Amino acid sequence: MTGVVSYLVFFACVVLILGIVTLGLNLQWGFTGLFNAGVAGFYAIGAFTHAILTAAPQPQYLGNFGLPWIVGVVAAMAATAAAAWLVGVLTIRLRGDYLAIASFGIAVSIQLVTLNWEALTGGSQGITRIPKPLAGVFDTPLAFNLWYLALLAAIVGALYVALERIVRSPWGRVLRAIREDEAAAIALGKSARRYRLEAFVLGSTMMGLAGALYASFIGFVSAFDFLPIVTFQVWAMLIVGGSGNNRGALLGTFVVWGIWTASGALVTKLVPPTYAAQGAAVQVILIGLLLVLTLLFRPQGLIGEEAVVSRHAKD
Amino acid sequence: MFARLSPTEPLLLVQGLAKSFGSLVAVDGVDLAVREGTITGLIGPNGAGKTTLFNLIAGTLAPSAGTIVFRGERIEGEPPDRIFRRGLARTFQIPRPFPQMTVLENLMLVPLAQSGERFWNNWLRPGAVAREERAARARAMEVLDFCALAEKAQTPAGQLSGGQLKLLELARVLMIEPKLILLDEPAAGVNPALIETLLERILALHRRGVTFFIIEHNMDVVMRACDPVVVMAQGRVIYAGSGEGARRDRRVLDAYFGDLPE
Ligand SMILES: Nc1ncnc2c1ncn2[C@@H]1O[C@H](COP(=O)(O)OP(=O)(O)OP(=O)(O)O)[C@@H](O)[C@H]1O
Ligand SMILES: [Mg+2]
Numbered sequence: 017m018t019g020v021v022s023y024l025v026f027f028a029c030v031v032l033i034l035g036i037v038t039l040g041l042n043l044q045w046g047f048t049g050l051f052n053a054g055v056a057g058f059y060a061i062g063a064f065t066h067a068i069l070t071a072a073p074q075p076q077y078l079g080n081f082g083l084p085w086i087v088g089v090v091a092a093m094a095a096t097a098a099a100a101w102l103v104g105v106l107t108i109r110l111r112g113d114y115l116a117i118a119s120f121g122i123a124v125s126i127q128l129v130t131l132n133w134e135a136l137t138g139g140s141q142g143i144t145r146i147p148k149p150l151a152g153v154f155d156t157p158l159a160f161n162l163w164y165l166a167l168l169a170a171i172v173g174a175l176y177v178a179l180e181r182i183v184r185s186p187w188g189r190v191l192r193a194i195r196e197d198e199a200a201a202i203a204l205g206k207s208a209r210r211y212r213l214e215a216f217v218l219g220s221t222m223m224g225l226a227g228a229l230y231a232s233f234i235g236f237v238s239a240f241d242f243l244p245i246v247t248f249q250v251w252a253m254l255i256v257g258g259s260g261n262n263r264g265a266l267l268g269t270f271v272v273w274g275i276w277t278a279s280g281a282l283v284t285k286l287v288p289p290t291y292a293a294q295g296a297a298v299q300v301i302l303i304g305l306l307l308v309l310t311l312l313f314r315p316q317g318l319i320g321e322e323a324v325v326s327r328h329a330k331d
Numbered sequence: 332m333f334a335r336l337s338p339t340e341p342l343l344l345v346q347g348l349a350k351s352f353g354s355l356v357a358v359d360g361v362d363l364a365v366r367e368g369t370i371t372g373l374i375g376p377n378g379a380g381k382t383t384l385f386n387l388i389a390g391t392l393a394p395s396a397g398t399i400v401f402r403g404e405r406i407e408g409e410p411p412d413r414i415f416r417r418g419l420a421r422t423f424q425i426p427r428p429f430p431q432m433t434v435l436e437n438l439m440l441v442p443l444a445q446s447g448e449r450f451w452n453n454w455l456r457p458g459a460v461a462r463e464e465r466a467a468r469a470r471a472m473e474v475l476d477f478c479a480l481a482e483k484a485q486t487p488a489g490q491l492s493g494g495q496l497k498l499l500e501l502a503r504v505l506m507i508e509p510k511l512i513l514l515d516e517p518a519a520g521v522n523p524a525l526i527e528t529l530l531e532r533i534l535a536l537h538r539r540g541v542t543f544f545i546i547e548h549n550m551d552v553v554m555r556a557c558d559p560v561v562v563m564a565q566g567r568v569i570y571a572g573s574g575e576g577a578r579r580d581r582r583v584l585d586a587y588f589g590d591l592p593e
Contacts, residue, residue, distance in 0.1 A: 181453070182450070182453060185447050185453040185460065186439075186440075186445045186446075186447030186448045186453075186460065186463075186464065187447060187448055187449065187450050187453060189432075189436060189439065189440050190440065190448055192429070192431070192432060193429045193432065193440050196429040196430060196431060196432065197427050197428075197429055197430075199391070199411075199427065200423070200427035200428070200429065201429075201440075202410070202411045202412045203389065203391070203411050203412075203415060203421060203423070203427075204412075204415060204440065204441050204503060204504070205412050205415035205416045205441070205443055205507070206412055206440075206448075207410075207412050208412070214450060218450075321431075323431070323487070325432075325433060325436060326436055326439060326464070327464070328439070328461065328464035328465060328467075328468055329433060329435045329436045329439050329464075329468060331485055
């Protein structure tokens with residue numbers, strides 16, 4: 017019984033962490049029309065920044081500064097924002113598909129760097145001994161996970177409320193206009209480049225925050241946590257749930273991650289270890305199938321886009 | 332300080348303006364002036380380069396050569412958003428609404444330098460943002476009233492008819508007080524009743540001091556509203572003068588009907 021409860025709590029924590037990533041992508045794609053194909057990269061920057069700053073010192077590592085949790089979280093967001101700003105400045109002024117290719121390339125490069133710069137990131141060993149916030153107070157795994165779940169729920173709740181507010185603000189209205197017809201928005205005096213950059217940086221910063229929260233939840237990160245498959249999963253979450261809808265983004269995260277973990281458990285049970293690689297491929301195929309079915313039969317996603325209207329333009 | 336406009340200097344002055352697409356010369360050394368307080372017409376056969384000329388003036392396309400002076404300042408090559416903020420607005424030949432946004436929101440988007448367009452102001456100065464939003468809404472409702480679209484305020488713009496979309500194009504740019512409005516075929520595809528509304532509105536704005544530069548194929552509209560009339564053919568200006576004069580001009584007739592027998 018406690019086994020099931022702890023598992024569900026753990027599962028809920030991961031859903032909320034990934035939910036933050038999906039909300040970030042929704043700001044970029046759902047509300048602004050920015051094709052970020054490098055989600056995993058920004059998530060990784062957040063996770064590794066946090067890990068490098070907060071992990072307990074070890075002689076063989078350059079980083080592992082043992083700094084407080086909150087410093088790691090803030091720095092993770094700052095580092096991701098800086099990286100996104102750089103990517104944005106270099107690519108957003110160019111065509112839309114350019115951003116997709118560039119962000120994908122950057123995510124792959126980040127993954128390779130984290131895999132190979134052993135002194136900083138631990139290479140394939142990753143970084144261990146990342147402190148968990150208030151682990152001294154909540155000293156059993158279940159107690160800690162429950163506390164962390166409450167913390168995540170508060171963060172996701174606050175982000176959700178803030179996002180709902182901002183997409184209905186004049187700022188959000190410009191984003192929606194750019195998504196619907198960029199040329200018309202520019203002809204009406206809006207500097208599309210500025211807004212695209214802002215949305216890109218903000219959405220990516222949320223991914224960086226999620227990375228930090230992930231690192232300090234699991235206590236361990238490695239380059240293998242940030243393969244391109246993560247980007248694919250997050251996109252699937254957004255499309256399945258309903259892009260342009262923050263509730264849809266969260267629901268999609270729950271559904272896709274649920275199917276991913278359930279199929280993963282089944283595969284480990286049913287498939288002999290020698291076929292583990294094929295088993296993992298089955299998981300990817302399942303999510304791909306779900307994505308294709310959604311696009312074919314319910315392109316608006318489970319919830320679908322809601323008509324977002326500025327607060328002061330309502331009836 | 333400010334570049335002052337001498338009484339004789341036109342509001343918009345285009346000189347030697349050219350644009351090529353590969354080997355096609357769409358605009359071929361155009362000189363023209365739009366004087367303040369006029370409704371200047373621009374006519375010419377299909378493919379004459381009229382829309383391309385508008386795209387150059389509005390900054391949508393960068394010219395291959397030539398200069399554009401608006402209110403005494405060179406603007407050629409500037410991005411469209413900056414040119415709009417200077418008070419030079421344009422509408423599109425094929426309307427470009429924000430289809431999923433309501434008609435009201437299509438208008439509330441437009442005012443310049445809204446506090447709430449800055450991300451942080453929505454958190455740090457919500458009172459100021461709310462005040463401006465209420466003002467923008469009131470202004471939008473006035474403009475919608477003026478453009479006979481008030482009933483559609485809460486309708487998604489994508490559901491408007493073709494004629495209503497033309498009115499929406501005009502309504503949006505009226506949210507600021509443009510000095511010069513470029514209208515690209517405002518009457519095309521609009522039913523006769525709405526054309527009358529549209530024409531009335533243009534004339535009313537003109538009386539309030541707005542200058543217009545209008546591409547139009549509907550000769551009735553051109554003759555009733557425009558003076559002077561500029562005629563383009565094959566990327567060049569072939570006539571500039573009164574509408575009546577254009578009807579009798581040999582080159583204009585040739586451009587429209589092919590070389591006529593003497
Ligand atoms: N982006 C472009 N790329 C290539 N050719 C173009 C482009 N835009 C316009 N043209 C060409 O330039 C020429 C002038 O086109 P333009 O749209 O300016 O004509 P117009 O006078 O507005 O015609 P209409 O009355 O049919 O609207 C045409 O031959 C057109 O095919
Ligand atoms: Mg045209």
